Amino acid sequence: MFRYFPFILKNTLRNRRRSILTISSIAVSLCILGVLMALYQAMFFGEPTPAQALRLITRHRVSLTQPIPISYREKIQRIPGVRGVMAWQWFGGVYKDRRDPNNFFPRFGAEPEFFFQVYPEFQIPDDEKQAFQHERTGAVISRTLADQMHFKLGDRITLVGDIFPVTLDLKLVGIFDEPSHAAILYFNRAYLRDALGANNPRQNEVGAFLIQAVNADDVPRIADTVDRQFDNSPFPTRTESEKAFQLSFAAFVGNLKLFIMAIFGAVTFTVLLVSGNTISMSVRERIREVGILKTLGFTPGAILSIILGESVFISIVGGALGCLLASGICGVMRKGPGGNFMAALRTLEISPAVAVLCIATALLIGLISSSLPAWSASRTSILDSLRSTG
Amino acid sequence: MAETVIETHQLTKEFVRDAFHVVALKEVDITVVRGEFVALMGPSGSGKSTLLHLIAAMDRPTSGEILVLGQNLRSLNDRAIAKWRNAHIGFIFQSFNLIPVLSAIENVELPLKLTNLSKKERLEHATTALQLVGLGDRLHHLPRQLSGGQEQRVAIARAIVTDPDLVLADEPTGNLDAGSAQEVLTLLSRLNKEFAKTIVMVTHDPHAAHFATKARHLEKAELLPEGQVPADWK
Incomplete structure (x- = not known):
């Protein structure tokens, strides 16, 4: 040959x-x-990273677009093997001109007191972490987003809601480094709750919970326990690994x-x-x-x-x-x-x-x-x- | 007694073309001994090329026996026949049939690729064969860079590079001008006389036949007795 x-x-x-x-x-x-x-x-x-391997996401069983009650957090937190639970809310919204694709970056409502616990791989100076935990309108962004949009500490970032009928006027209080280099913004979910007003039923709803397990061996058991716990409730859940959750996000297209x-x-x-x-x-x-x-x-x-x-x-x-x-x-x-x-x-x-x-x-x-x-x-x-x- | 190279008995080839039954060769008995240069002559359709193809095992007879170099060709399968042909037969076509993308030396080297020779040995053999046909200075020319006579000489070099026992030529001068035809015929005659190659050449041309040591005529698929020519032969 x-x-x-x-x-x-x-x-x-x-x-x-x-x-x-x-x-x-x-x-x-x-x-x-x-x-x-x-x-x-x-x-x-x-393969998930060690930090990812410890994280689970609980959402509504039907779809990510269906909310679940914030009250689930206490019940989830009580499950043995759970180290921390954080409410997590996709906000969407519009930043400046929606026609500019650079202005379209993910923004999530999170709970600053748990945020760096469930994301231990995110690195941020202590003073900025403190500022995020104490300023109700505070927001933190990834280094990638800061570089991409030329944001600096103290900048105001105004997000006009589309899913939620509110406008958030955020103040940039921290920039974190994270290994995946995503362009992403997190703000204090409490600010969204306040903006919605006391009479808005969505105040007590959340898109998903991020759960951090003590060790990876517990993860399947925790997922199973969470879902069984809410099996017969009006808001049944699906708990899955972070990776599976991202896939289900992508599965919107089929x-x-x-x-x-x-x-x-x-x-x-x-x-x-x-x-x-x-x-x-x-x-x-x-x-x-x-x-x-x-x-x-x-x-x-x-x-x-x-x-x-x-x-x-x-x-x-x-x-x-x-x-x-x-x-x-x-x-x-x-x-x-x-x-x-x-x-x-x-x-x-x-x-x-x-x-x-x-x-x-x-x-x-x-x-x-x-x-x-x-x-x-x-x-x-x-x-x-x-x-x-x- | 000279060794028999080709021996046929009642060799017949028939085929069906467009529902017509054609007898291409009928009960041919011919013997060619080593060192002969035989010209097979006859008009178009007389069966001379068919006989040549059967001798080269390029086709199989309908009936009869054919022994070439003592080998009964009917008993060999396609693979064995291919190997046998590579080892024992050199074939020269009327239209040269060189591979256009290969240079002269690469064309001549082709049959040697089927042997166990190293690349260096193959090129040495191919160079020698091309020098023998007077093309030592055209080794790396492509066929399109050569004249018709030179192309046919490359084809002759390719036919003899494996040092075959039998060289078969099918109208080797049919596509050449008179000068080139003379060169090719002289070369074949030299191969026969100086290198004792057994050659069977199909030709229409009586002048070409003069270079052969023996001429045999075919007419209407039958081989005429030795020395006999067709009635209308000029």
Whole structure:
């Protein structure tokens, strides 16, 4: 096989435009597959950090958009193995001009007294932590958001509510460093409660609870205990790991696994057809040369391996280029605003496993798409091949 | 007694084309001994190319026996025949049939890729073969950079590079001008005389046949007795 490689290479370069177009189509397809595989790996196979492994999120069983009572906190806190519980509220709202995508960053209501307990990996100077805990209108933001929006301590940040009928005039009192580099803002949930007014029933509702367990072994038991506790209440809950919660956030768009697999299948099938058609055309044009090679003593197996080799070579080059492209796209996605909502995006990368899978897919595409024309050429009789006019 | 290289008994080839039953070769008995240069002559459709293809095992007979270099070709499968052909047969086509993306030396090296020779040895052999046909200075030229006569000489070099026992040529001068044809025929004659190559050449051309040591005529799929020519032969 390697003995024929120079010949395979020359055949590949014979019709450069067609080869470049085929390689490009495979590269683009494999790039899409690479990004999908990286996404799938980050979402469904990524390992949580030690701090994440201790965190659970309790929300309404039906949907994240359904609130749960704030009174659940006391009951959750009493469960053995729970170190802390924090109410957590998605606010949404509009900051300045909503048409500027930079102004769209996640903002959550949190409880300052528990905030740095459930997020021990967030680093903030003590005086800023104190200010967050004591100023009702205080807000803290990640370093990434501060850099992105050029915010500095003391700045006023006004959020006009859309989910909630209130406007929050926040004062930036702290900037924290966190490992995932998300652009994110937290404010004191008490301020939202006050702004809603005493008669507003939403005052005593919350979007979710963040639970911090004492150790990771307790996590499944705590999740089960919380949900069983509220099983027959008007507000049944679902408690899941932080990672699973982020996936359910993403699942608003539908069944993600199925979605990814469907695109994966469609792209692979399409590129198989494109590649198969190109190889068939290329073999048909050179069927006379197959006859010449056979006359020189090339066996059907040798002919088969030369044609398969050519197709596999094109596919692997396309696959490698696709991997490089996908790696670039993952880099862009890592830095994009999507990572603020889904932590998995912030770790998106073409890992060695994904790269190997990409190349293996390219190899399979090359083999499958050329197997029929290669088999057919290897079985065509010498005289039929020599009679062919291409 | 000279060794028999080709021996056929009642060799027949029939095929069906567009519902017509065609007898391409009928009960041919021919013997070629080592060192002969045989010209197979006859009008178009007389069966001379069919006979050449059967000798090269590029096709299988409908009936009869064919022994080439003592090997009964009907008993071999496709893979074994390919290997046998590589080891024992050199084939020269009318239309040269070089691989256009390969240089002269790479074209000549091709049959050697099926042997156990190293890359260096293969290139040495290919260079020697090209020098033998007078193209030592055209090793790296692509077929499109060569004249028709030079292309055919590259094809001859490719046919002899494995040092085959039998060289088969199918109208080797059919696509050449008179000067180039003369060069190619002289070369084949030299291979026969100086290197004792057994050559079977199909040709229409009586002038080409003069380079052979023996001429055999076919007419309407039948081989005429030695020395006999078709009635309308000029």
